[in-house]
Amino acid sequence: MGASDPVVSVEGVVKDFHAGFRLRRKRVLHGISFGVRKGEIFGFVGPNGAGKTTTLKVLMGLIGASAGRATILGCDVRDASVRRHVGFLPENPYFYDYLTGREILCFYARLSGVPRAHRDARVEELLGWVGLEQAAGARLRTYSKGMLQRIGIAQALVHDPQVVFLDEPMSGLDPIGRMEIRELILRLRSEGKTVFMNTHILPDVEMVCDRVAIIVNGRIRHEGAVDSFLGEGEPEADLVLAAVPAEVSMQLEQGFGAVLRGHGDRLEVRVREKHVQDVLAASLEAGAQVVSVTPPQMSLESIFLHAVEERD
Amino acid sequence: MGSISRMAAIATNTLREAIRNRLLYVLLFFAVSLMCAGIFLSALAYVEGERVLQNVGLGATRIFSVVIAIFVGVNLIHRDVERRTVYTILSKPLTRTEFLLGKFAGLVLTIWLQLTIMVVVFVAVSLLAGAPLDAGHAAAFILIGAELVLIVAVATFFSAFTSPMLASFFSAGIWGIGHLTRDLRDIGASSQSEAVQSATVWLHRVLPDLESFNLTIEAVHGLPISAADVGLALVYAAGYATLVLFAATAVFSRRDFR
Numbered sequence: 001m002g003a004s005d006p007v008v009s010v011e012g013v014v015k016d017f018h019a020g021f022r023l024r025r026k027r028v029l030h031g032i033s034f035g036v037r038k039g040e041i042f043g044f045v046g047p048n049g050a051g052k053t054t055t056l057k058v059l060m061g062l063i064g065a066s067a068g069r070a071t072i073l074g075c076d077v078r079d080a081s082v083r084r085h086v087g088f089l090p091e092n093p094y095f096y097d098y099l100t101g102r103e104i105l106c107f108y109a110r111l112s113g114v115p116r117a118h119r120d121a122r123v124e125e126l127l128g129w130v131g132l133e134q135a136a137g138a139r140l141r142t143y144s145k146g147m148l149q150r151i152g153i154a155q156a157l158v159h160d161p162q163v164v165f166l167d168e169p170m171s172g173l174d175p176i177g178r179m180e181i182r183e184l185i186l187r188l189r190s191e192g193k194t195v196f197m198n199t200h201i202l203p204d205v206e207m208v209c210d211r212v213a214i215i216v217n218g219r220i221r222h223e224g225a226v227d228s229f230l231g232e233g234e235p236e237a238d239l240v241l242a243a244v245p246a247e248v249s250m251q252l253e254q255g256f257g258a259v260l261r262g263h264g265d266r267l268e269v270r271v272r273e274k275h276v277q278d279v280l281a282a283s284l285e286a287g288a289q290v291v292s293v294t295p296p297q298m299s300l301e302s303i304f305l306h307a308v309e310e311r312d
Numbered sequence: 313m314g315s316i317s318r319m320a321a322i323a324t325n326t327l328r329e330a331i332r333n334r335l336l337y338v339l340l341f342f343a344v345s346l347m348c349a350g351i352f353l354s355a356l357a358y359v360e361g362e363r364v365l366q367n368v369g370l371g372a373t374r375i376f377s378v379v380i381a382i383f384v385g386v387n388l389i390h391r392d393v394e395r396r397t398v399y400t401i402l403s404k405p406l407t408r409t410e411f412l413l414g415k416f417a418g419l420v421l422t423i424w425l426q427l428t429i430m431v432v433v434f435v436a437v438s439l440l441a442g443a444p445l446d447a448g449h450a451a452a453f454i455l456i457g458a459e460l461v462l463i464v465a466v467a468t469f470f471s472a473f474t475s476p477m478l479a480s481f482f483s484a485g486i487w488g489i490g491h492l493t494r495d496l497r498d499i500g501a502s503s504q505s506e507a508v509q510s511a512t513v514w515l516h517r518v519l520p521d522l523e524s525f526n527l528t529i530e531a532v533h534g535l536p537i538s539a540a541d542v543g544l545a546l547v548y549a550a551g552y553a554t555l556v557l558f559a560a561t562a563v564f565s566r567r568d569f570r
Contacts, residue, residue, distance in 0.1 A: 017570065060403050063568040080407045088403035094395045096325065098332055110321040111404040113314050155400060165403075 006035030087156030326418020343376035362443030385467030
């Protein structure tokens, strides 16, 4: 494997599932391709059901690809030996809850081939790394979700892997828990590890990821640096209006290409930056009230929503 | 060496998980109770009370051990898949074959552990009742242990790809039929139809002949037991279990964890 080669490479991967009595085929990955470079945090973003977890399971060898090729560090993902260099945290991880934090890490260290002589030291080091020294002797059934997520990250790192895969690492966590996990992920990058992160929480992606791929309906819609996404496309603003007459709503939609979403008597309006003044003027003239105006910004969210809308 | 260590880690944890299963203790309690109740049953018998006692003891040991093997066995892999612990385990440098064989070994250890407890109770009850104990009893228990290995392999095979309910149904079915295949073959041999003859012969060949592991009558009545027969039964159990596990790993290796 050359220095410039991607650490994770997915080339034309197709996955079909067969369901029902007649084993009808359902294609969930339509020949996706992307690459993850050494030392970066790569965000794999998509709405629920887009194929993110399926892709990750293909990479972990938990399901087999129907076609295409996936490699990690140049080795086929079906080869168990490649997982010596790979750590994985699944979404909402469940561990043997009758074991303590220390015992579960020892168990995974043993499975990962960490030599007995180094095992205890490595486990203690990781417990400190994820801030669970105090809870190390407690059974996992007494752990909070945030603590389980941290022990999950620790088990993923127990054999000091080069590449770490995280599936929705911040889902279901409170703001403090999310911040802690974000910091752990950034520490992984600072230690030279490559991180692949599945998520649909876009602010987290903007904060931690270097590059991102957006998957919708089993197809990659965009791939590139997060910074390049943030400066791309035509900015849009979000307006919230109240008491908007029906004919004005129609005018906003047809005249200015606004996207409308109604919530009771309020109307959310997403419109291109150049039409903001016209929309405000037309609304006020018709007697509508302006509740809020969010300044124009071309964020990852806009790209993401466009990608999802393209699907429809 | 690494492979052995990884399988040992899975086996140890499986043993630890299995002995936390309350069902195991409930079944063990009933088995021990039945063996102890044998003392009263033997007192009611007009003749050969100690044989009644040992018959009940060996029967209870076999039945309850098989029930434990099936009900604990069929759940072990399914629970890991359903709770998704299998995701983190298989993301380690561990092959699916190592995982499955580790689970199998852990379950065999669990079953042998409970068998040892039953043997201790059997010996204690026999001594209390003044019933004879000899090498025949030891051979009978060794073959029960071998039969259990085979049944655990069958339960592991079914649990590798079906639900616990179906796996327990199929495993119990195989066990029941396995004790009848020899009789079926003998009945088939006396049939006029060649098709029936060959069908019963094939059934006997394909399904496990579990009567090979049943030395209850010989042990209880002090009849001679050939070491060659015991050895052959052990080889048969090892060979059959190996084939079943080979099939189980082939199925499990292709399974998608959706």
